[in-house]
Amino acid sequence: MFNLVLxxxxxxxxxxxxxxxxxxxxxxxxxxxxxxxxxxxNKTPLGLEAKKIMDEGQLVPDEVVIGIIDNCLEKNALxxxxxxxxxxxxxxxxxxxxxxxxxxxxxxDLVLALQVNEEELVRRLLERGKTSGRSDxxxxxxxxxxxxxxxxDTEPVAQHYKEADKFKAIPGEGSIDDxxxxxxxxxxxxxxxx
Ligand code: B4P
Numbered sequence: 001m002f003n004l005v006l007x008x009x010x011x012x013x014x015x016x017x018x019x020x021x022x023x024x025x026x027x028x029x030x031x032x033x034x035x036x037x038x039x040x041x042n043k044t045p046l047g048l049e050a051k052k053i054m055d056e057g058q059l060v061p062d063e064v065v066i067g068i069i070d071n072c073l074e075k076n077a078l079x080x081x082x083x084x085x086x087x088x089x090x091x092x093x094x095x096x097x098x099x100x101x102x103x104x105x106x107x108x109d110l111v112l113a114l115q116v117n118e119e120e121l122v123r124r125l126l127e128r129g130k131t132s133g134r135s136d137x138x139x140x141x142x143x144x145x146x147x148x149x150x151x152x153d154t155e156p157v158a159q160h161y162k163e164a165d166k167f168k169a170i171p172g173e174g175s176i177d178d179x180x181x182x183x184x185x186x187x188x189x190x191x192x193x194x
Pocket of ligand 1: 008012017034061127173179
């Protein structure tokens with residue numbers, strides 16, 4: 001089994017790169033952002049609660065997203081591996097994920113962190129906001145709020161994986177194909193060392 005975390009600030013290209021990586025490495029894609037937007041589209045009670053929080057650029061409570069991930073792991077018990085996209089986003093989520101995987105006698109193998117400067121991130125998200133219908137992408141104020149939340153709540157997750165020697169930074173600027181090649185090279189290096 002091979003379990004990968006794709007890490008990085010909002011708009012760093014996690015979702016974009018995940019689409020190609022899951023195909024190449026035959027992984028199940030678990031994007032908490034997509035799963036939450038699915039709940040919103042289906043107007044479930046969870047979705048209605050999550051929408052308000054996401055529209056403000058805040059994080060949905062840990063217990064909600066951990067529950068969603070637990071469910072997905074159960075549903076995909078035969079998977080060859082998972083790509084976690086946008087999860088974990090807090091230290092609590094990272095610790096809960098370690099425990100869930102330990103129960104399944106597996107673990108996170110590698111954390112690849114996309115590095116992109118903030119002005120480029122704002123540009124990408126405002127651009128996506130023109131067509132995506134995502135209300136969290138249309139206001140620069142909400143986008144800046146998401147970066148603040150990222151630096152307060154999500155950056156400590158990087159330290160958690162650095163201490164476990166699983167963390168690798170990947171330059172996230174340039175063409176989508178070039179970034180995909182960098183991510184693939186890091187995964188192939190890791191696999192060849194096992
Ligand atoms: P997410 O859905 O995870 O979204 P994201 O961080 O905005 O985007 P991502 O990094 O995937 O960027 P993308 O590839 O799309 O989160 C949304 C919200 O959900 C959060 O704010 C939070 O409220 C909630 N949430 C999700 N997970 C949670 C959790 N675990 N706990 C609590 N709350 C949670 O790329 C962005 C844009 O850039 C795209 O338009 C793309 O086309 C473009 N792009 C990508 N690569 C590019 C490149 N190389 N060059 C130019 N443009 C590029």
